[in-house]
Amino acid sequence: MSWFDGFEPICRSDVPLRAHTWYQLGGPARWMLTPRDEGELAAVVDRCRKEGVAWRMLGRGANLLVRDGGFDGAVLRLTGEIFEKIAYDGGSVAVGAGADFPKFVRDAFNHSLVGLEALAGIPGTIGGIVRMNAGGKYGEIRQFVRAVRVLNPKGEILTLPAEQVGFRYRHTDLDGFVVLGAVLELEPGDRDAALRRHREIWNEKYDQQPPVSARSAGCIFKNPPGQSAGRLIDEAGLKGFRMGAAEISRKHANFIVADAGATAQNVLDLIALAKDRVWNRSGVSLELEIEVW
Ligand SMILES: Cc1cc2nc3c(=O)[nH]c(=O)nc-3n(C[C@H](O)[C@H](O)[C@H](O)COP(=O)(O)OP(=O)(O)OC[C@H]3O[C@@H](n4cnc5c(N)ncnc54)[C@H](O)[C@@H]3O)c2cc1C
Incomplete structure (x- = not known):
């Protein structure tokens, strides 16, 4: 047994x-x-x-x-048709937690529903995107979420209105919950204009950051209030610093990129170093944005 x-x-x-x-x-x-x-x-x-x-x-x-x-x-x-389903009802869209977010954004454009171009270039599933309240300088997923379907810690399946999700900067109150899906409210609009804006934001993002194809997990640290974690790490002189085959990105110091042969420990060592140097130099305690298992 x-x-x-x-x-x-x-x-x-x-x-x-x-x-x-x-x-x-x-x-x-x-x-x-x-x-x-x-x-x-x-x-x-x-x-x-x-x-x-x-x-x-x-x-x-x-x-x-x-x-x-x-x-x-x-x-x-959560993989397979049941968890990846997308159902359109006017501007209201029910999306399964397993659906691929970038693919869904394009699918919504094809239904002439716009808004999500603000979140261009963010990989993930709807479950992860909602759980993390993913976003950037042009918007966050919370702006579009009306309700989230969850399995709660008591084992009940229920629908939470967005106000009960506890959306905040790169976090929610969904620890211990499973996100099953979300209902998003999107605006009808011009597909081609949305695609152009999507491309612009994508280009802007990846002019400043490592490409989406690089081995990373996005920004390592949250930006401290009113500050940029990347700038603080850069000012601490760590851009391009390597441990084994992992490197604090030369393009954006809040990214740690893994090259062939890197270990998770290489990344953890760089995280510890960045935290330590920034604390010593600026008195700022950096908080992880990524999750470490
Ligand atoms: C190149 C690159 C660029 C990025 N840019 C951005 C950006 O601009 N803005 C931004 O916010 N993020 C960014 N990220 C980070 C990442 O895209 C987001 O955090 C995204 O939400 C992760 O989704 P995921 O499905 O991969 O979640 P995972 O990484 O698999 O999981 C993240 C967390 O969500 C939980 N989770 C996942 N699915 C569920 C579920 N169904 N129910 C409950 N919990 C769940 C996991 O347990 C974990 O706690 C970037 C990452 C990369 C690699």
Whole structure:
């Protein structure tokens, strides 16, 4: 008997998480489960809780650094038609948590629904995007979210109005919740104009940052109020600094990029160094934006 008795068809053991994260770093998940519907998902989470198995939700792994030792618990992914469904009702769009965000943005343009061009160039699933309140200088996902469908820590599936999600800078009150989907409200508008704006914002972003194809997890640290984490790290003289095969980006110091042969520990060492140097130089305590498992 194992804790995942009955879930064998959807459970794999020792799954390398490097294959599932943007960084392509880190060790295996002890278990990875891909539930086939919401009922099965609720049952898996319930089993994890009852058996004391640590569990985490995984989207595209675009905001994650997995340690070299891996994650000693269950990693749950929402893939397949049921979790990736998109349903349009005028400007109101219900999107499954597993849907790929950049693809959805383009799909919405094709329905002449605009607004999400403000979030151009942000990889992830709707689940991760909502959970992190992803965004940048032109907007955040919270501006578009009307409601979020969740599995709450009591095991109930319910719909939270946006006001109850606790959206704030790169965070929400959804710790311990599973995001199942979100209802977004988009404006009807001109598809081609939205595409042009999307391209402009994308170009602007990647003029200043490493390309989306680079192995990173986006910005490492949150910007302290009124300051730029990248500038503080740059002023501490760390642009281009390397540990093993990881580097504080020369293009934008709030990015740490992994080259071939890098380890998660290389990235963690650079994080510790940046925190330390910025604290000593500027008296600012940098807070992680990425999650470390
Ligand atoms: C090149 C690059 C550029 C980026 N630019 C930006 C940017 O401009 N702005 C920005 O905000 N972010 C940016 N990011 C970070 C990343 O794109 C976002 O944080 C995004 O929301 C991550 O989504 P994900 O699905 O990959 O989540 P993951 O990285 O897989 O997970 C992130 C967190 O969300 C949780 N989670 C995932 N799915 C669910 C779910 N269904 N239910 C509950 N919790 C869930 C995870 O457990 C974890 O806590 C960038 C990343 C990269 C690699």
